[in-house]
Structures are given as C-alpha cells and as structure tokens.
Amino acid sequence: MSDTGDDERQRIREQKKRELQERLESGGSLDAVDADEGGDAPDEPIAITGQGHFEEVVDEHDVVLVDCYADWCGPCQMLEPTIEALAAETDAAVAKVDVDRHQRLAQQLGARGVPTLVLYADGQPVERTVGVQDRATLDGLIEQHA
Template sequence: MAIVNVSDQSFQADVENGGVVLVDFWAPWCGPCKMIAPVLDELSQEVTATIAKVNVDDNPESAARFGVMSIPTLILFKDGQPVDKVVGVQSKDALKSLLARHQ
C-alpha cells in the first residue's frame, strides 16, 4: 500500500474516516525522521494498515491538535481515534507489533 501524504485540510478525510492508520509526524530537516522513512516504506508494503505522513512545518494544526512535541512521533488511529503513540525512531518489528495490537 502506498504512503499517503496528509495535510491539515485532509486529515479528517484521510485519517479519521479510515480504519487503522499509522500517522508519522515529521519534518524534512529532522535527522531521525529521515532514518525512519525507509522503515515506513518497507512497512507499507507488508501491512494492510494505511501509513500517512504529516509534515509538521506545513501542517502545524494537526501536530498541535495531537500534542506532538518532538518528531518523529507516530500515532496509531483506529476508527478515527488515536489508540497508541510512539516517539522517536522505531524498528520495523516494533511498528509491526504496534499495529498487530490494534488490528
């Protein structure tokens, strides 16, 4: 499944109306965000959940709404509600486990 880029304007349609969505709050200048990007690319090919990316520089409303204080922050949404959150670089296995808990 492809990774979806989400904006403040599309957040509700892309994330809150979906099933299981893992949202990566990131910025282009963030080193750890660049480290986790290929992990998310691989993960997107292996799971049925949607993986979405929110650039916090371009979309500050979504980041503020969910209390994102440091990046990368990954928030897992299920049926439109945030159900889990991890901060910092994660391994693919850790993210798979996170998703498995909420499938």
C-alpha cells in the same frame, strides 16, 4: 543513509511489481490483487494536505499510522524506509504529516518532537510514540489494533 533508504524503497517496489505481475499472469486481475491484500490501504504513505484530508484518511481506514515528521530531521530520515515498508507490507494506511507545513494539526496530534507516530484504530488514537522505532515494534502495534 539515504542510499540505504532508496535501496529499500526500490526493493519493495520491485517486490510489489513482481507480485502484481505474477497474479496477472496467473489469470487474476488487479481487482483480485486488491481483494487478496486484505484491505484498502494504499501501498505508499499518504501525504496529508490539511486537517480535512487528515480526518478523511482516518475515517476511511480502520487502522492508520500517522508519521509526524520534518524534512530537516535526521531521525525522521532514518525512519523513512521503515515507514515506506509498513505502507507497502501491512494492512494499515500510513499517513505523513509535515510538522512545518501543518503546525496546528501536528499540535493536535500531540507532536512535541519529531518523529512522533500516532496509531489510529477505528478513528481513535490508540498509541503514540516519539523517536525512531524499529520495524518489529511498529508491526506489533499495528497487529495489536488491526
């Protein structure tokens, strides 16, 4: 499964690289690329470093999908390519909270099992799911609150 996730991440990176190169060659700038993407959400998941960082990310972005995960969690590893694709291909910011490193924050987010995904819109939690979710479900939740 790790190879599949690595392949998917590489495919996404190559796609983004081609898009950026095409826009630069057609006379655009990187600033124009950011404006064309329709949001200021990063193209990769944000590794949360603590409570303050988490609050900053939620305040800074309109829609944030928070992935509460653990490195030892098989379902979390299965979900990883989907999380990376959502970060790269949607206007939502994607934040990752390691439940082992940030136990108190994980508890505040209501993560009783992993993976737990919490969707924030305008600074407020609006959806919570537990377990592996498919891409279409997560896309739908993000679009509903975008």
